[in-house]
Amino acid sequence: MTSDHTTTWLFGRLDLSSLPIWQAIQSPAISELIAGAAAMIVIAGAIAVIAFITWLRAWRSLWTDWLTSTDHKRIGIMYCVLALVMMTRGVIEAVLMRAQQADGLSGGFLTPEHFAELFSTHGTIMIFFVAMPLVAGVINYIMPLQIGARDMSFPVMNQISLGLTATGAVLVMSSLVFGKFSTGSWAAYPPYTGLAFNPGPGPDYWIWSVAIAGIGTTLSGINFAVTIYKERAPGMTLFRMPLFCWTVLCTSIIMIFAMPPLTVATLMLAADRYLDFHFFTNDLGGNMMNYVNLFWLFGHPEVYLLVLPAYGIISEVVATFSGKRLYGYTSLVYATMAIAVLSFCVWLHHFFTMGQSANVNIAFGIASMCIAVPTGVKVYDWMATMYRGRIRMTVPMIYVTGFFILFVIGGLTGVILANPTITYQVHNTLFLVAHFHNVIIPGVVFGLLAGIHYWFPKAFGFRLHEGWGRVSALLWIFGFSFAFLPLYVVGLMGMPRRSANFNDPAFEPLMLAALFGAALVLSALAALVIQIWVSVRDRDKLAAPLGDPWNGRTLEWATPSPPPHYNFAVLPQVKDRDDFAAAKANGRAFADTANYGDITMPKNTALGMIICAAATLLGMALVWYIWWLAMLSVLTIVVAFVARTFMLDTTYTIPADEISREHRAWLARVRAASPITRDRETDDVNQGLAVLELPETLKASR
Amino acid sequence: MGYNKAKQFSVLLLTAVILAGCSEQRSSFLDPAGPIAAAQRAHLIEVVGWTMIAVVPVFILVPVMLWRYRYRNTKARYTPDWGYSGWLELVMWGVPFMIVAVLSTKLWFSTKALDPYKPIASDAAPLNVQVVGLDWKWLFIYPDLGIATVNQLAFPAGAPVSLNLTSDTVMQSFMVDALAGQVYAMPGMRTKLHLLADAAGVFKGENVQFSGVGFTEQKFDAVAMTPEAFSEWVARVKSDGVPLDAQTYELLGASSTGAQVYEAIGTNGMPAGVIYFNQVAPDLFKKVIGRYHGGEPVLPANQPGAAGYVWQPLFNGSSK
Numbered sequence A: 001m002t003s004d005h006t007t008t009w010l011f012g013r014l015d016l017s018s019l020p021i022w023q024a025i026q027s028p029a030i031s032e033l034i035a036g037a038a039a040m041i042v043i044a045g046a047i048a049v050i051a052f053i054t055w056l057r058a059w060r061s062l063w064t065d066w067l068t069s070t071d072h073k074r075i076g077i078m079y080c081v082l083a084l085v086m087m088t089r090g091v092i093e094a095v096l097m098r099a100q101q102a103d104g105l106s107g108g109f110l111t112p113e114h115f116a117e118l119f120s121t122h123g124t125i126m127i128f129f130v131a132m133p134l135v136a137g138v139i140n141y142i143m144p145l146q147i148g149a150r151d152m153s154f155p156v157m158n159q160i161s162l163g164l165t166a167t168g169a170v171l172v173m174s175s176l177v178f179g180k181f182s183t184g185s186w187a188a189y190p191p192y193t194g195l196a197f198n199p200g201p202g203p204d205y206w207i208w209s210v211a212i213a214g215i216g217t218t219l220s221g222i223n224f225a226v227t228i229y230k231e232r233a234p235g236m237t238l239f240r241m242p243l244f245c246w247t248v249l250c251t252s253i254i255m256i257f258a259m260p261p262l263t264v265a266t267l268m269l270a271a272d273r274y275l276d277f278h279f280f281t282n283d284l285g286g287n288m289m290n291y292v293n294l295f296w297l298f299g300h301p302e303v304y305l306l307v308l309p310a311y312g313i314i315s316e317v318v319a320t321f322s323g324k325r326l327y328g329y330t331s332l333v334y335a336t337m338a339i340a341v342l343s344f345c346v347w348l349h350h351f352f353t354m355g356q357s358a359n360v361n362i363a364f365g366i367a368s369m370c371i372a373v374p375t376g377v378k379v380y381d382w383m384a385t386m387y388r389g390r391i392r393m394t395v396p397m398i399y400v401t402g403f404f405i406l407f408v409i410g411g412l413t414g415v416i417l418a419n420p421t422i423t424y425q426v427h428n429t430l431f432l433v434a435h436f437h438n439v440i441i442p443g444v445v446f447g448l449l450a451g452i453h454y455w456f457p458k459a460f461g462f463r464l465h466e467g468w469g470r471v472s473a474l475l476w477i478f479g480f481s482f483a484f485l486p487l488y489v490v491g492l493m494g495m496p497r498r499s500a501n502f503n504d505p506a507f508e509p510l511m512l513a514a515l516f517g518a519a520l521v522l523s524a525l526a527a528l529v530i531q532i533w534v535s536v537r538d539r540d541k542l543a544a545p546l547g548d549p550w551n552g553r554t555l556e557w558a559t560p561s562p563p564p565h566y567n568f569a570v571l572p573q574v575k576d577r578d579d580f581a582a583a584k585a586n587g588r589a590f591a592d593t594a595n596y597g598d599i600t601m602p603k604n605t606a607l608g609m610i611i612c613a614a615a616t617l618l619g620m621a622l623v624w625y626i627w628w629l630a631m632l633s634v635l636t637i638v639v640a641f642v643a644r645t646f647m648l649d650t651t652y653t654i655p656a657d658e659i660s661r662e663h664r665a666w667l668a669r670v671r672a673a674s675p676i677t678r679d680r681e682t683d684d685v686n687q688g689l690a691v692l693e694l695p696e697t698l699k700a701s702r
Numbered sequence B: 001m002g003y004n005k006a007k008q009f010s011v012l013l014l015t016a017v018i019l020a021g022c023s024e025q026r027s028s029f030l031d032p033a034g035p036i037a038a039a040q041r042a043h044l045i046e047v048v049g050w051t052m053i054a055v056v057p058v059f060i061l062v063p064v065m066l067w068r069y070r071y072r073n074t075k076a077r078y079t080p081d082w083g084y085s086g087w088l089e090l091v092m093w094g095v096p097f098m099i100v101a102v103l104s105t106k107l108w109f110s111t112k113a114l115d116p117y118k119p120i121a122s123d124a125a126p127l128n129v130q131v132v133g134l135d136w137k138w139l140f141i142y143p144d145l146g147i148a149t150v151n152q153l154a155f156p157a158g159a160p161v162s163l164n165l166t167s168d169t170v171m172q173s174f175m176v177d178a179l180a181g182q183v184y185a186m187p188g189m190r191t192k193l194h195l196l197a198d199a200a201g202v203f204k205g206e207n208v209q210f211s212g213v214g215f216t217e218q219k220f221d222a223v224a225m226t227p228e229a230f231s232e233w234v235a236r237v238k239s240d241g242v243p244l245d246a247q248t249y250e251l252l253g254a255s256s257t258g259a260q261v262y263e264a265i266g267t268n269g270m271p272a273g274v275i276y277f278n279q280v281a282p283d284l285f286k287k288v289i290g291r292y293h294g295g296e297p298v299l300p301a302n303q304p305g306a307a308g309y310v311w312q313p314l315f316n317g318s319s320k
């Protein structure tokens, strides 16, 4: 593939034949045309976005309010936007793959190489550039508010984390326009991804996008953990934290310890590919098994990194929409910590079939199964939270219901896969694909979507449209079920994963069902986009600026929506778990104080964007062997960092009277508004102020 | 018998070829054809059964809770501050713990019993086969018989088969679902797998670890035969086969499917897509593993499956 490429000092190994568009013109077969069209879409999309921003005259605002902002709330929103854009690509690729396999009996319409590129980009994108940024985004927005902090401990580092994640995403997107992405799957096992077997730029795209984004995630983990340890409001002891914050703490610890093995593995693979090292090559003492261990030493904790915050969100959502205190808080905390610790002890279950002794498999099999205990406890705790509650079936609760029913199936198949004897049969089949989608989609994705619907009014001051939200949620639930439950059957029947085609006619009907499901998921995504569109259009009707649209229980609801840059006019004095619920019950909520003070906040900085741009160029330069550009970009990064250390004026102060003015204006609006009961929370009247509905008052009114 | 065995054998092969992929070729451990796969299926059913103790209550209780405690049902009790019950806590931790304890015990014993490295106890002597994964075909060497095949694993039914596996390209995973499941085949390393078929039959075998564009073509028939049919088959391989020498092996190493190799060196005596070898260089398997341990670089030109492998241009449409 690369033998006909020549290397020039200016463009490295990049030339005309590396462009899919050029190849589509040269040999217009279906696969080439799809690749060419994808490249055109990326280019056209980029042009459209630029034109749209220009038309809105929003460049200045984009730069000063968003890209250079160090506000954890804005950074959180940018993470979510990035994730949703990437999710669109990931889902479209998924539908393409499903279409190919639905037609797989007759060979399909894509070349096997194109199919391989699709599952590699889909997997890489969905994990690193959809799930991770969505998790990071929600954490960024919510966690500081929940613990009563003004910002992250390291706001600039936070911005750099976002920049590095974006770099990875841009690199993956660039591979549509320049060259081709890896065909080596999201796990990129050598020696297949080594230089001998794949000399082209594909594996290099994978390496640099994942390595660079991974560094961003490590930094995020440090930031989240330090923020939780250091920035909690007075009185917010660890055991008063909302459960979501506990899950964030465990997730950030996982980030700190699980990302380095990935970074190391990718850099070692890079050393093999660029510097003639032999860590994982077949010859000269290399051994690919070391890569497999390092990768899953990251890979298994990774899935818990993703799902723990989702558990946190579910805990918040179930408690709020059941109008009840969370059942078994302490149990849930210990269950979360147990899962976080166990998640580092089970990586070997991803390769029970590598030939190690039965005793090793037994140890790791039992360890894997143990995770089922705390996970089961969690599910039962949430059910006990609903017990004797007053449950409202809002959009987040629909997602959570979908989670309960479907995630349990994923848990069941997880327990099945923990058994080495069964894994010998179903490993590497579509059974496994069904399993991990079954935990990732109902678990992580539904959890995050529930969280997004739950917290959207906090972030934007208006609720998301309820009707379209229901449509989307139901489409997700049924789409998932059709798309993946049949795959369990096909997997048990023995169809290998990553198959571009097959020759057993028995697979075909199930593959067609899966395609139907994927189409439903695509419409779910479309409904989500429509929902956002409709909500923005009707934002005045949906407005809930007073801040508490769901009768919330935790601190983030004690602020106006959207909250001011500094979050809290006066740092809250926390006296209780579920402090805001307690405050509302005993009349402490919405109190005015006399002691407003000046607030110092971090200034905007362009550092994150400079690093993002330079790291993107560095990635491209390394992929294409453009050495001068690589050196220039590294130099830019170093200079930017050093220059930043000379900047002493990095904060600004908001005077106390401005704060008191803003805060009192909000309090006045709260006092003037009429609170509503929960049966009207999805109506236009919901301004974000809740009536207290306690058992005593209910009895009295009956 | 009224008709000769060779004819019977070709009928069998023919059906195998025609019905490849249809239900006649058994391709799932849910339809086990040997003790290992049967035990694996039994274990699956047991695990599902035990886990149901924790799963079924969720399916029942979630709808019940949602309905019973819906907001508009003012008759249901409402206890917003209830958040702990010692008994409930004990059940919630205790029940899953007990289930996992039971399942762990079962896991322990079944993993020991079904260890792929453990020879299968049997009165019959085991048949040794050495398996080399190549880009996109399997080479089966019968060291004790001095023969080898590409993409056909024949063996007598009722006798254990002892497989030693390696790969001479990227990592692959060898699997015969109906008999024993899978184990990785890795370059420079040797793994083991034991299997046994209860009765004669044709079973799907394949590579299940993605290994490049020809990956889905890397399938073969595992054919269990009566002992007599097996001797016939060995005789036939010896008579109709070609020698497996260094040159032929280099050709096998190129990235190509079994069908492509058959086009190059197959003869009429061999079933479509299958190659018979009647002479095998001694210690070939050992050499395949050993070549990576010589302390010398294995350059892409000498690395089967690599992008620069010299034999590659022989086959069109098979570049990585």
Ligand code: HEM
Residues within 6 Å of the ligand: A091, A094, A095, A097, A098, A119, A120, A122, A123, A124, A126, A127, A130, A131, A184, A185, A186, A187, A433, A437, A440, A441, A445, A483, A496, A497, A498, A499, A518, A521
């Ligand atoms: C939205 C609906 C989705 C559909 C229809 C879908 C479909 C698919 C398909 C068809 C494959 C290839 C299966 C094969 O190997 O034969 C795949 C692989 C994969 N998917 Fe998804 N997927 C979806 C969402 C997700 C999400 C949300 C994630 C993670 C956040 C995800 C992560 C992965 C990963 C990691 C792989 C493995 C890629 C590899 O083998 O290297 N998918 N998916």
Ligand SMILES: [Cu+2]
Residues within 6 Å of the ligand: A299, A300, A346, A347, A349, A350
């Ligand atoms: Cu795992």
Ligand SMILES: [Cu+2]
Residues within 6 Å of the ligand: A414, A435, A436, A439
């Ligand atoms: Cu799992």
